[in-house]
Amino acid sequence: MDNNASPSPDPDATTRRRSGRVVRAPTKFTPDTTTQSTNPKRKRDDQDDEEEDEEEDAENEAPDSDEEMSNEPDNDSDEDHFAPRSRKKSSQTSRAKKPSAKKPKINGPKPLRPARVTHAAKSLPSRPKKSVRIEDAAVKGHGLYSHLFGSGDSSKSVAEEWLASYKINAVAATADLVNCILQCAGCDQLITEDDVLDLDNVAGRLADLQSIYQEQQITDYPLISRTKHSRSFRDVLISFFECLIVDMHQGRLMYRDETFLDNLHTWLASMSSSSLRPFRHTATTISLAVQSALVTVANDLDYRLKKSTEKRDKEQTNKDRKACADAIQSFFDTVFVHRYRDVDPKIRTECVEALGNWIISLPVIFLEPGYLRYLGWMLSDTNAPTRLEVLKQLTKVFRRDAGQLGHFIDRFRPRLVEMACKDSDVAVRVAAIGVIDVLRDQDLLEGEEVDAIGKLIFDNELRIRKAVVGFFVACTRDAISEKTKELRDSEAIEDIPRGKKASVDAPRLEWIDLKCLAETLAIYDNQIEEEHQSGQILGLDVAVDLLESAVPETRISLAAQVLFEKVNAIKQWTLLAGYLLFDHTTSSKSRSKGSNPDLAFKKAVAPTTEEESILLDVLSSAVKSSLTHAPEHDRSRKKPQTGKEAEDVRISPEDTAAELVIVIPPLLSKFGAEPETAAIVLRLAHFLDLELFKPLRQNTNRYEKLLDEIVTQFNRHDDKRVLSEATAALLHSRQYGELEEIADNKLSYLWETTITSLHNFDKTYELSSRGNLGEAPLRELSTVLLKISKLASIADCIDVLEADEDSSESTTNPPIQILANIVHRGKYEPLDDQDIDDLEDEVVSFAIKTCQFYFMWKTLAYSKLLSTTGSIADDELDRLSALRQTFRRHLIETLSSRAAIDQLRLFATGSLCDLHLTFATLRPAIDQLRPSSSSESQPSNGEKYKTLIQDIESGLIPELIAIFDGTEKQYAKKIKKDKTLNEPAEDEDPMADDEDEEDEDEDEGLSEEERFTAELKAEKALCELTAKYVLVVTARLVDHKGSHAGKLRRRLLRNQNKLGNNFKEVVTYLDEEKLAERTRKKAVHTQASTSTKPQKAQLSGAVVIGEDDEDDIFDTPPPEEGSREDLRAKGLLEDDPIEDDDENEDEEAERPAHDSDDDVIGD
Secondary structure, rough: OOOOHHHOOOOOOEEEOOOOOOOOOOOOOOOOOOOOOOOOOOOOHHHHHHHHHHHHHHHHOOOOOOOOOOOOOOOOOOHHHOOOOOOOOOOOOOOOOOOOOOOOOOOOOOOOOOOOOOOOOOOOOOOOOOOOOOOHHHHHOOOOHHHHHOOOOOOHHHHHHHHHHHHOOOHHHHHHHHHHHHHHOOOOOOHHHHHHOOOOOOOOHHHHHHHHHHHHOOOOOOOHOOOOHHHHHHHHHHHHHHHHHHHHHOOOOOHHHHHHHHHHHHHHHHHHHHOOOOHHHHHHHHHHHHHHHHHHHHHHHHHHHHHHOOOOHHHHHHHHHHHHHHHHHHHHHHHHOOOOOOOOOHHHHHHHHHHHHHHHHHHHHHHHHHHHHHHHHHHOOOOOHHHHHHHHHHHHHHHHHHHHHHHHHHHHHHHHHHHHHHHHHHHHHHHHHHHHHHHHOOOOOOOHHHHHHHHHHHHHOHHHHHHHHHHHOOOOOHHHHHHHHHHOOOOOOOOOOOHHHHHOOOOOOOHHHHHHHHHHHHHHHHHHHHHOOOOOOOOHHHHHHHHOOOOOOOOHHHHHHHHOOOOOHHHHHHHHHHHHOOOOOHHHHHHOOOOHHHHHHHHOOOHHHHHHHHHHHHHHHHHHHHHHHHHHHHOOOOOOOOOOOHOOOOHHHHHHHHHHHHHHHHHHHHHHHHHHHHHHHHHHHHHHHOOOOOOHOOOHHHHHHHHOOOOHHHOOOOOOHHHHHHHHHHHEEEOOOOHHHHHHHHHHHHHHHHHHHHHHHHOOOOOOOOOOOHHHHHHHHHHHHHHHHHHHHHOOOOOHHHOOOOOOOOOOOOHHHHHHHHHHOOOOOOOOOOOHHHHHHHHOOOOOHHHHHHHHHHHHHHHHHHOOOOOOHHHHHHHHHHHHHHHHHHHHHHHHOOOOOOOOHHHHHHHHHHHHHHHHHHHHHHHHOOOOOOOOHHHHHHHHHHHOOOOOOOOHHHHHHHHHHHHHHHHHHOOOOOOOOOOOOOOOOOOOOOOOOOOHOOOOOOOHHHHHHHHHHHHHHHHHHHHHHHHHHHOOOOOOOOOOOHHHHHHHHHHOOOOOHHHHHHHHHHHHHHHHHHHHHHHHHHHHHHHHHHHHHOOOOOHHOOOHHHHHHHOOOOOOOOOOHHHHHHHOOOOHHHHHHHHHHHHHOOOOOOOHHHHHHHH
């Protein structure tokens, strides 16, 4: 760090202290002479009393100039800092002259508050004294420094010994103490007794020491050293000076010999304003420790004043108290006022911590606006740890004295709310929320501020949600109390039960809690929606759009995760389910019967449609949390629960499974009409642990009823989210042997329905031609194909898709042939209606996806058949080959007919690669069919099956490169790097420059978050396409022979280090040597870490395995996925040593000279 910060201003000239003694104020030293400020501080007069309220407002205001609040060392005069003063004026006459421009004028003693200490006057509390021996201090140190840090004696005993030496020879002892301070700053130059006596030359002597220090170019000093005892060094140093001041007070040496504090103050004040950071930091730390000790002494004197009865004792104690207060003020004005805004954040943090401790320890002086304002100003510090320390101190102050700080709180409360909501550091936000929570407890928040903090329950940062959950629950409890009071006043809850006495599906008092919770969540959710409509982009919505999948977590579910542990109504989710299933509409039909208390209660707790949707999301999250936390909860409980505590126990996993099977069907019946609520309820089926539901093995009627409701929802909706949730639920049900047959029966019904709809379309329309359907039939066809693609992902669909329809018409095609023909609609033809064009692309994408699943299931079946020495009929091979060629031809037409880089073109390109990779997985099974010495029929089978594995013809490489060029350029333009891309090599085709300027203007009207979203989407498209290319290249399905050999590989590597780490990591898989080297380094690092770190005893097997521990199980680590070794092990790479050698030679020649290992592996 910089040791040459600009210096602070010099103190005023020699003046007389209030105690009467002459004080030579320290003069700040610098290599060059500076002009001291001579403007005297204004004097208070009788008008100050009338202006006291106005000045109190000014004291809380931030400094007038930016310079005053900057992080640079201050060069302003003391007039910028108004002196703290008491609220109560005394009639005592003012002293003649102040010792420095910053020292306030005190007209009489400050009003004393009852001392908040419980210790006796004879002994002061002190922190435990550490006894540490530092080897360097014992060898290189001198005098007191060596004794304090090298002897191993406690700091208290060293302080006592120094005091004894001071009584013998005060000058020598003072020189020893100053030399100790200098050595603590890393300076090995010492002062003499003459320097101690010549106080006028303190600045000059320190200037000489500073010059020598700078010549030595010392960058490290004990306070910031990272050695073993660096932390102990600071503790011992602070403890020594605290013990020294307290011992001097108890021995009254501090009052009998006033020169000691004067000398110490002179040296420390001058060093604290040094331009050298070691001097400044060390002197500030010691000064703060001395002032903290003086605060402790002042507390003790206040206690003595309170207990003393004799007049002489009171007078003497008052005199000592006045001298102590003067010393505190002197150190504050000459050290703290300048160093609280030091350029070094560590110094600023230490000042804030010390001030907070002083306010707590001595509120009679420091609980004043003139001191509190420094904490308020430092809320805007640029250093996060400093802001965090301010918040810690404010929490302690507000927790005790918030009622007395109304003006200060009003001034800085908006800043606290801003920090809680928008600070860049999460820890600072958490601490700010804690401060706001203290203010909420004392009703010191405005309504808008409560809402701003309450909405943080939806924050995407888990630590923030956990920090604010107490605040949110407290606000909800306030709402519950108000509603309960209203119902109690109307006698509507007299007979309403609570707890175990109440039925789950009947009105109960807990419904008030649920109603208020839903209302609060709905209010905050609507506020966020309004912000979203005003142009803000929500991170969760962006992620869902980017991933193109169902919403994994909503705002409500994120909030419910942290509310689960705090709200019993959520933890006991069966109560919530009963509340949702209750028919609240019945209460409105009985209004003619008069004023019924039950009717009034039902009306008061009836949820709105929006609240029901929110509570369904809460229910889903509560079930998930109950299953996730239940085992940990049980293990952590050490004693049985009784009474009310036992009522709050969450539901066990076994009971959860039993209850869910019963609850989900009626929930689907009630909320299945709307896609949003239907998707939430369907998600509950994912949490159903069927192994724990033991009665299911004897009676499957309940679960079959649940599957019937899921099938109904699948047929009923065309919403993608509902279909995704229903598909996941059906897939989940097939994972258990007892239920697989039941689930397959339901799937057969769904297949029959969807395939029938597909055949009807095929009979009615020509499905292979683009643009011949209107919007309505296109949407219907898109829904049918979407459902078919979902069903194909659940179970083997070969028989269904290959079956012919039972019809007399001979022209009827099997479903898979119809789907392959639909892919031909992807061949681009211009359409006038953009909506129709988008629907056409959607239809083609669903057809491609279903065909992909078909070929994967087919390949899997062939792999099993060939591995068991089975055979495949020639007719079946011919039909599959023809179907594959049709599908492949239509894919190529789709990707080659389009000039723009749209989603369908990229999807078709990736699907073409996937098609070849899918059949390449048959290579290990085919290679096993090698001829033996006794068989001659086997070779023909092997050759016959090898036709299943086809390469991508080299003629397609230019088209593939063109698609990659466009995708790469799109992303490069999004991140403003399109002008820095590498130029093509001499043997490569030049980049097409047909982009118009409209693309450059697309992002001009977007917000910063929308631009970032566009960048993420473009990067995702590039990395996905590149990954497909890398797989087919490394599997030797393209780019390994012919006139274009190696061309695609070189194109992928051209801008390897230009487009971010994600892209760089993807193309790294093209270099097998570097992947192998990375794998070896990882293995060596893992083995070294396991051999050097001793194994600790584990409490549970669930937490033994870490992220890298799996690598330790094997002596030889597995090959990196995607590397040559991995592909060869999977049968995707043939052993061809001749071609491998040639290719390696080509790669070495093509690899740039600057392409180092670090460039490939990443940061």
